[in-house]
Amino acid sequence: MMQVIANGIVAGAGYALFALGFGLVHSTGRFFHMAHGGSYVVGAYLTYVLVSKVGLSSLVGGCGGVLGGAVLGAMMEIAVFRPLRRRNASREGMFLAALGLMVCIQNGVSLVFGDQPVVLRTASVEPGMLFLGARITNVQVCIVATCIAAAASAWIGLQKTNLGMRIRAVASSHELATVYGLRPEAILLLVMVCASALGSLAGILSGFDTDLTPSMGFYAQLMGVAASIVGGIGSVRGSLLGGFMVGLVQHLGVWKLPTQWQEAIVFALVAVCLCIRARGFLRTNWGTKD
Amino acid sequence: MSRRGWIGVVVAAAVVILLVTYFWNRSHYVQGEGKELSIGAVFDLTGSLSYMGQWSLEGAKLAEQEVNEAGGIGGRPIRLLIEDAETNPQKAATILRRFISVNKVPLVIGFNGSSEVMASAPIANKERVVLFSTGAASPHITAAGDYVFRNRLSGALEAGKMAEIAFGMLELRTGMILYIKTDYGEGYAQAFRNRFIELGGNVVAVETFQQGQTDFRAQLSKVTQAQGIEFVYLASHVREAAGILRQAREQDVSQRWLASNAIEAPELFEIAGEAAEGVILTVAKYAPNDPYAKEFNRVYRDVYGRDSEMFAAHAYDAVKLLAEKIEEVGYDSDRIRDALYEVRGYRGVSGTTSFDENGDVIKPVATKIAQNGRFVEIPESRIHEYK
Numbered sequence: 208m209m210q211v212i213a214n215g216i217v218a219g220a221g222y223a224l225f226a227l228g229f230g231l232v233h234s235t236g237r238f239f240h241m242a243h244g245g246s247y248v249v250g251a252y253l254t255y256v257l258v259s260k261v262g263l264s265s266l267v268g269g270c271g272g273v274l275g276g277a278v279l280g281a282m283m284e285i286a287v288f289r290p291l292r293r294r295n296a297s298r299e300g301m302f303l304a305a306l307g308l309m310v311c312i313q314n315g316v317s318l319v320f321g322d323q324p325v326v327l328r329t330a331s332v333e334p335g336m337l338f339l340g341a342r343i344t345n346v347q348v349c350i351v352a353t354c355i356a357a358a359a360s361a362w363i364g365l366q367k368t369n370l371g372m373r374i375r376a377v378a379s380s381h382e383l384a385t386v387y388g389l390r391p392e393a394i395l396l397l398v399m400v401c402a403s404a405l406g407s408l409a410g411i412l413s414g415f416d417t418d419l420t421p422s423m424g425f426y427a428q429l430m431g432v433a434a435s436i437v438g439g440i441g442s443v444r445g446s447l448l449g450g451f452m453v454g455l456v457q458h459l460g461v462w463k464l465p466t467q468w469q470e471a472i473v474f475a476l477v478a479v480c481l482c483i484r485a486r487g488f489l490r491t492n493w494g495t496k497d
Numbered sequence: 498m499s500r501r502g503w504i505g506v507v508v509a510a511a512v513v514i515l516l517v518t519y520f521w522n523r524s525h526y527v528q529g530e531g532k533e534l535s536i537g538a539v540f541d542l543t544g545s546l547s548y549m550g551q552w553s554l555e556g557a558k559l560a561e562q563e564v565n566e567a568g569g570i571g572g573r574p575i576r577l578l579i580e581d582a583e584t585n586p587q588k589a590a591t592i593l594r595r596f597i598s599v600n601k602v603p604l605v606i607g608f609n610g611s612s613e614v615m616a617s618a619p620i621a622n623k624e625r626v627v628l629f630s631t632g633a634a635s636p637h638i639t640a641a642g643d644y645v646f647r648n649r650l651s652g653a654l655e656a657g658k659m660a661e662i663a664f665g666m667l668e669l670r671t672g673m674i675l676y677i678k679t680d681y682g683e684g685y686a687q688a689f690r691n692r693f694i695e696l697g698g699n700v701v702a703v704e705t706f707q708q709g710q711t712d713f714r715a716q717l718s719k720v721t722q723a724q725g726i727e728f729v730y731l732a733s734h735v736r737e738a739a740g741i742l743r744q745a746r747e748q749d750v751s752q753r754w755l756a757s758n759a760i761e762a763p764e765l766f767e768i769a770g771e772a773a774e775g776v777i778l779t780v781a782k783y784a785p786n787d788p789y790a791k792e793f794n795r796v797y798r799d800v801y802g803r804d805s806e807m808f809a810a811h812a813y814d815a816v817k818l819l820a821e822k823i824e825e826v827g828y829d830s831d832r833i834r835d836a837l838y839e840v841r842g843y844r845g846v847s848g849t850t851s852f853d854e855n856g857d858v859i860k861p862v863a864t865k866i867a868q869n870g871r872f873v874e875i876p877e878s879r880i881h882e883y884k
Contacts, residue, residue, distance in 0.1 A: 210721065210748060214714040322583075323545045324711050324736045332772045334749040342748045417711035418740055458715055462722075466704050466715045467678075
């Protein structure tokens with residue numbers, strides 16, 4: 208039982224990390240960033256190249272992966288989302304563009320690396336440490352710790368710093384922010400870079416924990432978006448809550464059911480939550496003025 | 498550039514692309530016609546069965562070369578038309594259709610994955626083309642039709658044998674089955690379950706996972722959750738199996754692991770390391786020290802720089818056997834099919850081959866255990882020592 212809960216928390220931490228970046232883009236850029244999973248998968252594969260092919264240490268390779276994910280985010284913003292926004296593209300248009308990007312990235316990765324899983328971790332296989340009756344590996348501890356640290360710094364960054372205030376201002380209204388002398392495009396680029404770094408971090412950590420496949424980004428996208436919706440899109444605490452809820456439900460839900468129902472249970476949760484709180488449990492009051 | 502200019506560029510580009518593909522296709526296929534006798538060959542050169550596909554390809558090519566060096570069939574060389582099915586059943590079926598409609602071949606070999614055979618079999622039967630699988634093991638293939646043959650042993654025999662060993666020699670009574678959701682995995686899981694229950698054993702849980710899945714913790718929590726599970730029977734491809742065994746070790750799952758043969762590849766130990774030690778599997782007997790196989794293995798090592806393996810031997814035998822049959826009855830699918838049903842005790846490098854009335858091969862089964870980074874055969878008399 209403890210093992211199942213531990214599995215749920217680890218999975219949930221990954222989803223929360225993903226939802227954090229996704230929500231950040233959603234509330235400032237006001238579109239459904241379906242390509243967020245792209246930075247997830249690219250960051251992970253880049254780390255794989257740096258660690259397994261170039262021979263860097265896991266830490267350096269991981270940093271390289273995060274950097275690569277951030278650069279990808281910047282590229283997506285400058286090459287695709289910014290031009291679309293300038294032409295007043297609708298949210299649906301942005302959504303479709305992002306979805307198209309996601310498909311391109313996933314197929315590109317599959318073209319280069321093939322569809323079979325590749326293995327990032329090279330360390331020997333040891334039983335994890337015993338913690339309250341559950342076995343947890345170092346990587347898994349790392350995932351949970353990173354998730355909490357990232358959420359804490361995102362919260363402090365948004366609420367307590369001057370930059371955070373600007374981001375919130377842009378989120379609340381692009382036009383008003385412009386009137387007050389802010390440059391929404393620069394802020395949006397910055398948000399995209401940070402969010403993509405978080406996304407690739409989630410991908411890299413999950414890559415170290417399990418293995419890499421080109422479709423990992425799409426799966427994370429599904430679960431991360433579910434977490435985001437359940438918790439409340441754009442809220443830091445909501446992302447955490449949603450992530451852990453999805454992770455726990457996914458693992459506890461199959462306690463008595465066959466495991467093939469894992470995904471179905473998550474979406475049942477989404478449906479139930481939408482019935483109770485249509486806007487998620489902790490939807491933030493900034494960035495929703497539309 | 499003006500709009501008209503752009504249209505011109507686009508049209509010119511389209512014409513160039515059409516011409517290039519036309520000539521490329523011509524050079525690609527026309528060689529197979531005329532004097533040469535073409536045999537379609539569908540292997541998984543990429544995707545999760547690529548390790549198998551590579552072996553099959555090498556074995557088949559070696560046989561092609563030998564047949565042609567010996568003067569071909571009545572002076573006509575054979576030619577394998579090789580295509581990659583990417584471990585994808587739809588892709589395999591598409592290639593088969595193209596072989597039939599474009600190349601007009603009467604027989605197609607290969608098909609490493611069982612789902613590929615199942616997707617292609619209806620086409621082969623309808624178009625009356627012999628489909629000879631050198632790698633697919635699912636018991637479902639037994640009933641796949643009149644034109645479908647294989648020289649890879651049916652998984653029903655391997656999985657059934659595993660159940661007998663588990664019950665009789667390892668004295669295991671309560672287990673769980675974990676299988677990959679493909680025709681292969683389902684076939685092995687069913688065959689094992691049926692036989693184990695028939696013997697009086699108890700299967701308390703059956704769980705599945707997807708091809709390409711990487712996180713198996715929910716499945717593994719089922720192993721420790723149910724009471725009294727002594728072992729897990731794992732029907733899986735190698736990558737997934739490696740991930741499962743690694744995560745099982747990390748969660749300190751101490752149950753015994755029994756497995757289907759597809760996990761027997763070097764990658765298992767590269768990924769799972771120590772966690773793979775002690776896994777027991779059953780597989781069609783391949784005796785590299787048999788005089789026929791020994792010579793084959795020597796040549797194989799000369800050409801490819803590594804030891805041969807069962808899948809290479811199957812593909813080699815398939816090409817050799819089919820060449821022999823073409824020589825006997827001609828380059829005609831119906832006559833080749835009838836001749837194949839007559840094959841009894843063909844001495845090949847993968848052992849002796851006979852076909853039953855379903856086009857399935859009949860061969861003995863061996864038991865192997867993972868020890869020090871590889872699978873070693875255990876003689877039947879000593880299996881009980883591994884209780």
